[in-house]
Amino acid sequence: MQTQNSKLSSFFSFTKDPKIRNFREKIIAISLFGCGVFSILVTIGIIVTLFSEAIAFFLRPEVDIVTFFTGTNWRPLASKISPDNFGVRPLIRGTMLIAVISGAIAIPLGLGSAIFLSEYASDKLRSVLKPLLELLAGIPTVVYGYFALSFITPILKQVLENSFGIKVSFFNAFSAAVVVGIMIIPMVASISEDAMRAVPRSLREGAYALGATRFEVSTKVVVPAALSGIISAFIIGISRAVGETMAVTIAAGATPRMTLNPLDSVQTMTSFIVQVSFGDAPAGSINGQSIFAVGATLFVMTFVMNIVSAVILKRFREVYD
Amino acid sequence: MQIQNTLSKGKEIYKDNISSRNRAEKIFNILLLFSVLFGLLMLTVLLIDIAVEGFSWVRPELFENYHSRKPENAGMKSAIAGSLIVIGLTGLFSFPIGVGAAIYLEEYAPQNKLTGFINLNINNLAGVPSIVYGMLGLVVFGRMFDLFKEGSFLVEFLKIPIESGAIGGWNFNLFGLPWLEIHLPFGRSMVAGALTMTLLILPVVIIAAREAIRAVPPSIREGGYALGTTKWHVIKSLVLPIAFPGILTGMILSLSRAIGETAPLIIMGAFTYVPFLPKSVWDQFTVIPIQIYNWITLPQTEYRVHLAAAGILVLLLILFLMNGIAIYLRKKYEIKW
DSSP, X not given: OHHHHHHHHHHHSOOSOHHHHHHHHHHHHHHHHHHHHHHHHHHHHHHHHHHHHHHHHHTSTTOOHHHHHHOOOBOTTOSSOOGGGBOOHHHXXXXXXXXXXXXXXXXXXXXXXXXXXIIISOHHHHHHHHHHHHXXXXXXXXXXXXXXXXXXXXXXIIIIIIIIOOOOOSSOHHHHHHHHHHHHHHHHXXXXXXXXXXXXXXHHHHHHHTTOOHHHIIIIIIHHHTHHHHHHHHHHHHHHHHHOOHHHHHHSOSOOOOOOOTTSOOOOHHHHHHHHHHTTOOTTXXXXXXXXXXXXXXXXXXXXHHHHHHHHHHHTOOOOO | OHHHHHHHHHHHHHHHHHHHHHHHHHHHHHHHHHHHHHHHHHHHHHHHHHHHHHGGGOSHHHHHOOOOSSGGGOOOHHHHHHHHHXXXXXXXXXXXXXXXXXXXXXXXXXXXXXXHXXXXXXXXXXXXXXXXXXXXXIIIIISGGGTTSTTOHHHHHHTOOOBOSTTOBEEEEGGGOTTOEEEESOTTBHHHHHHHHHHHHXXXXXXXXXXXXXTSOHHHHHHHHHTTOOHHHHIIIIIHHHHHHXXXXXXXXXXXXXXXXXXXXXXXXXXXXXXXXXXXXXXBOOOHHHHHHHXXXXXXXXXXXXXXXXXXXXXXXXXXXXXXXXXXHHHHHOOOO
C-alpha cells in the first residue's frame, strides 16, 4: 500500500524516470491540444445544429424557401399554415431598423469618445473615463430593456404625443434602438481608440509643426490614418446590435411588420426566437423548427459582418513602420 | 509695395482663418465632451431610475419568497439560487477547458495553419450572438439530437430503458455510485444551462487566460528549463502560479457577464416560474434575469416597475461584488517585470 502511494505521488510530481516522464508529457500535451481544438468543435456544432434544423424546416411542404426570403408576411401562428405566412423580411426589417438607429447613435458618440480619449484626455483622465465608459457594456441587457420601457418610452410619449400629437406605441423600435445604441458605444469607442493610438506620434507632431490645430490633427491626420480600424469598429457595433436580444424583446414589441416608422411596434429576428421559446413549441413542430431558420439567417448575417470587419482591419490597415 | 500688399492681405486672411479655425476647435471640443458625457449621463440616469423605483422593494420577502400572485409577497428565492448554482457550475466547466486551451495556444501550439485557424475561430465565436448559443445548447445538451428518445435508433439498438416525466430519458448512476446520477438528455436542467453558458463564455475565458499566461516573462521559463525540468513541470510549477491571479480575474469577469445573460437560458429551456429550491443539479431552474424579465412582462405596476427594479438592484449588486473582487485580485497580485 505504501509503495503504491509513493508510486502515485511520484507520478504526479516531477520524476526522474524518463519513460514515465515522457509518457506523462505526451498525455498532457494531447489533452491540452484537445482543449485547443474544442473551440472548432463548438463552431461545427453551431453550424450543424442551426442548419440541419433549418433545412428540416425548409423541406416541409408548408414552407417555401424562396417565399421565406422574399415574402413580406410573417404569421407563423396563423391558423392556416401556408408558405405565404412564412416570409422573414418583416423580421429582418425590424432588426435592421433598430440596428441602423442604434448605429446612428453609437457611431458618432463612440467615435467622439474615442477621439476624446485618444487625442484630448490626459492619461489620468483617460484612466478614469475609460472604465466608467466600459461599465455601459457590462450592464445586463435585460436592465437596458427595463430602462427603455420604464424611462425612455414615457419621455418619448410625453414629448411627441402630448406636444406634437405624433402617435407613439407603448412598444416601439426607437426606445429599444436608443438603449442598444448606448450599450454598444463602449465597443465602438474602444476598438476605434485602439486604432487611433496605433497611429505613430510623429504623424501628429508633423501636423502640429505645420501649425494645425488639435481639431485638424484629429480629423485630418489621426482619423484617416486609423480609418480601417474605425470602420471595422462600426461594423462590429452594428453586428452586435443585430444580435441583441433582451432589450429589443422587452421594448420593441412583438409585431412583425414591414415598417420604417421607428415609433411603431416591430419584431426582430431575436425577439421572435424568444417569443417562440417562451411558448414551449415542441421539438419537430413547425414553430420549433422556424426559430432555427431565423437563427441561421441571423447567424449568417452577423458572421458576414464580423468577417468583413476583420478583413477591413487587416487588409486596409496603413502601416507606418 | 506689392509685397507689402500681399503680406497684409495674407495677414488678414490668416487672421480670419485662425479665428474660424479656433472656433471649429472649440465646437469640436464641446462635441467630444458631449459624446463622452452622454454615455455616463445615461448610466447615471439609469441607475437613479432603478434605485428610485426599486429600492423600497428590496426587502426580506424578495429573498425569502418565491414569485407570488400578490406583489407584496413576491420574491425571487429560486432565481437567486438558480443563478448562483448555474454560475458555479459554469465556472467549474469552463475553467479547465478555457485554461487548457490558453496553455495550448500560448505554450504548445506550433505556428501553422491549424493554430491560425483556431485563433480566427475563437475571435469569431466571441462575436456570435448569445441567442445562437442558446439554440446550440437546446439541441446538443437539452435534446441531445433526440438520441435518447423513445423509439430512436440508439435506444432500440442498446435497449436503453427510457423514462417519461419531468426528468425523462435515460437515468442511471455512473459506476453505480449513488451521488453520480446521470440523466440523458440533460433536458431543462441546471447542467444543460451551465454547459450552454460554458460555450458562451469560453472565447472570453480563453482570451483572458492567454493574456495572463503571455505576461509571464520567457526568462522564468528558461530558468526552469535550465534546471533540467520538463515542459509541463515548468508550466505547472512556474508559469501557472504566476499567471493564476490574472487567469482568476479574467474568469470572474467572464462569469459576471454570464450572470446577466438571459436569452441563451430562455432558449435552452429555463423556466420562468420555479416554486422550489433545486435539490440537485438535474433539477429545473430559473435565474435572476429571467425572473426580472418575467416581472417586466406582467401588467401590474408593482411587478412591471417596482419588483423588476428591485430584482435589477440585486443583480447589479452581485455584478458589482464580482467585479470588485476581480479588481481587488488584480491589484493585489499584480507583478510588474
